[in-house]
Amino acid sequence: MLMSVNGAASGGAQALPRRRKRSLSHSKWPVLILFLPPALLLFTVLVILPMGEAGWYSFYNWNGYGTPTQWIGLKNYQLIFRNGAFTQALINNGLIVLVSVLVQIPLALWLASMVASRIKGALFFRLIFFLPYVLADVAAGMIWRFVYDGDFGLVGGIAHFFGADPPFWLADRDVAMYAILGVVVWKYFGFHMMLFIAGLQAIDKSVLEAADIDGATGFQKFRLVTLPLLGSTVRLSVFFGVVGSLQLFDMIMPLTGGGPSNSTQTMVTFLYNFGVTRMQIGFGSAVGVVLFVFCVTLAFSYKRVFMRHD
């Protein structure tokens, strides 16, 4: 009797973990088989394979019909780097990076420090500054095409007011890119400002109070306390600025489409204008591969070098 009770108890104690383990291992596979494949299949077929195929197609001269047969080796890559428009696109992408780091981020930080302080209407200003970021790039480009228009736009109106000849910035190959850089800052500074506001809010106030007690001036506090503590936010902000600038396309199309005479081409508009519209699948794929290499090496090395500890 006693034995059997003991036996039953010990049997139960053995059965319980066994059953739990079995139910775990039994229920693990159905979930994996049901939950993983949709994402895996879609991602593989529409992201990874196309990227691999871009590498493959880039060795061919192919117009997209039938199968690629005309193998031309590295010729597409040679053509890209010999193309003046592509060189201009690289310079322009570099300019956009430069402006987002040297103009946009200081501007965003300056505004964030004001909007984060105790003033009336701070919330209202944050909303206004963030508004351009939610608008589509295409819409922003279209609006600024109007702003820059010499005949009917705001810049034309200002020139008219001063009795000057109306300028046509977007049609001037020496000025068009700078006009576009202005739109880039207009569109994206609000996003970076929000990052900085979040960063400022994470700073421990007692550190600033301690600096006050030590007699630090406003600027000293900013340079010696706030800025170092914002390090990770600055690095993140630069990262988004760089990655975003490599992708710039939507905004350029309504503004200039890459012209006049290729002066506002970026890597993606170059890919579109020279690969897609001419159905040069091989050449366009090669541009895609170059862009891919830029994006991935930049993202990897930036994260490794600057964001190791974040």
Next chain:
Amino acid sequence: MTDIATSAPIDAASAPTSGQRLRTGTQIYIYVSLILVAGIVIVPLLSTALGGFKTLGELRGNPFGLPSDWQWSNYTDIILSKRYWLQMSNSLIIAMLTVFLTLAFGAMAAFCFAHIRFFGSSYLLNYFLIGLMFPAATAILPLYIRIRDLGLIDTYWGVVLPQVAFGMGMSIMLFRNYFRNLPQELFDAAFVDGCGYMRFFWHITLPLSRPIIATVGIISFVSSWNNYIVPLIMLNSESRYPWPLGIMIYRGEFSTEWQLVLAFITLTILPTIIAFFLAQKHIIAGLTAGAVKS
């Protein structure tokens, strides 16, 4: 998720000791700067909206001020036209399908990565995260060939599926981080009670995940609503164009009549602006916190 827009204002570098009010001089400096920048943001938008009420002749002489004679017909003609509503509904259908699939597939896959140990799981997760590093534009030509071979050119799915695929990395990343931060005790307790993975996902994980569902949903909705390059490549018929393509076509057709283009731009960005002011807290938090965490 940090609630950026609504959390209490803090003392920035320029502010004196907390609790103390700013000096009047500093305040004036701050307000003048803020109003100046706000003006640069607002004036282009406002003059676009007002320009839509003008005649072309008036636009030439007076692009800034109020219209002397309000041309309501510029706007009403567009609102009463079929193409405006067609473009809006195309955009909405594409965005809704994109959001639904990005949420469903992303949450399901992320659940596996957060809770189940299986062979190669960390490699598979990194595989998905590669997708965060390059834009759809890099592979757009082979993607076009693939979509063409699948017979999906000029269909909504031809736009939706690539958008979902390119959003997968972001979705899985955000969901996984969130799921892993849910209390582990819930999971242990559920298993002791004999609850399987599926029921746990449906009845415990998802109801607790509203904030992250909102974040991922907002990010994928906004990026689909604003997307230009994918529909540009995948769609041919104007009847399926979402509004960013429609706006370009409209501008091409009425290139000599800026006032109509301005009215059209205003009406196409109006839904975004209204949605932004209605749900600003969620949209700002979603777009920035989402970016920070991915």
